[in-house]
Amino acid sequence: MEALLAAQLPDGKGWQFEPKWDGFRCLAKREGDDVQLISKSGKPLGRYFPEMLEVLGGLKQNRFLLDGELIISVGDVLSFDALQLRLHPAESRVRKLAKESPAELMLFDLLSLGGNDLFDEPLSERRAALVKFHAATKAPQLKLSPMTLDRKTAVGWLERSGGALDGVIAKRADLAYQSGERTGMVKIKNMRTAECVVGGFRYATKGKGLGSLLLGLYDNAGLLNHVGFCSAMDAELKKETLPRLEALRGAPGFTGSAPGAPSRWTNGRSTEWEPLRTELVVEVRYDHFTGGRFRHGTQFMRWRPDKEPRQCRMEQVEKESRSSMRLIAR
Numbered sequence: 496m497e498a499l500l501a502a503q504l505p506d507g508k509g510w511q512f513e514p515k516w517d518g519f520r521c522l523a524k525r526e527g528d529d530v531q532l533i534s535k536s537g538k539p540l541g542r543y544f545p546e547m548l549e550v551l552g553g554l555k556q557n558r559f560l561l562d563g564e565l566i567i568s569v570g571d572v573l574s575f576d577a578l579q580l581r582l583h584p585a586e587s588r589v590r591k592l593a594k595e596s597p598a599e600l601m602l603f604d605l606l607s608l609g610g611n612d613l614f615d616e617p618l619s620e621r622r623a624a625l626v627k628f629h630a631a632t633k634a635p636q637l638k639l640s641p642m643t644l645d646r647k648t649a650v651g652w653l654e655r656s657g658g659a660l661d662g663v664i665a666k667r668a669d670l671a672y673q674s675g676e677r678t679g680m681v682k683i684k685n686m687r688t689a690e691c692v693v694g695g696f697r698y699a700t701k702g703k704g705l706g707s708l709l710l711g712l713y714d715n716a717g718l719l720n721h722v723g724f725c726s727a728m729d730a731e732l733k734k735e736t737l738p739r740l741e742a743l744r745g746a747p748g749f750t751g752s753a754p755g756a757p758s759r760w761t762n763g764r765s766t767e768w769e770p771l772r773t774e775l776v777v778e779v780r781y782d783h784f785t786g787g788r789f790r791h792g793t794q795f796m797r798w799r800p801d802k803e804p805r806q807c808r809m810e811q812v813e814k815e816s817r818s819s820m821r822l823i824a825r
Contacts, residue, residue, distance in 0.1 A: 512649035515662040518566035543581040546593040562604035576786035603640040619668040684782040693775040694749045705733040718751030723789030743771045776802040784812040
């Protein structure tokens with residue numbers, strides 16, 4: 496099942512609320528000795544998380560299908576970077592990382608148990624079955640995601656979650672599991688704003704229009720580090736902004752970490768960028784900051800000519816990335 500993005504949590508009866516964890520969504524399936532982890536796109540994940548296959552294969556229950564989220568905690572912070580590092584072709588590297596920072600599986604649905612399908616059962620009954628399943632596992636690597644029927648509690652999660660959560664999911668408690676459908680589930684992300692220095696820009700892939708602003712924040716050493724990009728700007732604003740950027744082309748650009756080389760996520764797109772004199776400050780809207788950068792593209796809010804570039808420091812986002820891991824059921 497998937498969720499529709501909404502601006503606020505739904506009100507009224509019949510909803511249950513759960514944290515939206517910042518990890519890899521997956522199905523955990525076991526049929527006797529056959530244990531699998533399956534990604535949202537249908538690809539196998541098991542080879543990248545051998546420690547989780549071992550945990551699932553060691554359970555007394557030998558036939559089940561679970562829906563959950565793979566997460567890795569580094570200290571009291573959920574690290575999406577640590578998850579990405581697992582997607583490595585070398586088995587020796589994967590096993591080394593599995594020992595250094597083992598993954599956990601945050602469970603939020605039980606779809607089959609002992610050969611009995613639960614897809615058509617209402618969520619309230621599947622949740623009750625999941626609670627019993629989890630209690631019987633005795634496996635500390637398997638976590639039961641918190642759930643509440645109280646909207647105020649869910650709002651509180653959003654307000655104090657920091658970087659532990661990617662938001663909150665609202666689900667209709669009376670609905671069956673509808674794979675691939677965006678029915679009866681709503682997700683609300685905890686949106687924030689930050690003031691960033693524009694340390695560079697990229698041209699659009701086609702033509703010479705503006706593609707994106709490259710955003711930077713200063714660290715304690717006074718270095719400007721690349722932390723993300725902003726391409727969510729309307730066409731007229733991009734057209735007006737490009738000449739302004741071109742007039743500022745030149746050093747220093749980013750003096751700390753800079754936009755990187757191609758990665759598995761760029762799909763061959765150009766990574767060329769233009770450095771700028773650090774004079775422009777922009778306020779952007781974002782949903783998540785982790786691993787020293789914005790997890791997703793940001794949204795343009797406004798220019799901040801009243802803000803000195805040197806005032807745009809990492810502290811404003813780092814304090815929000817410290818997670819409230821007390822929300823996790825141990």
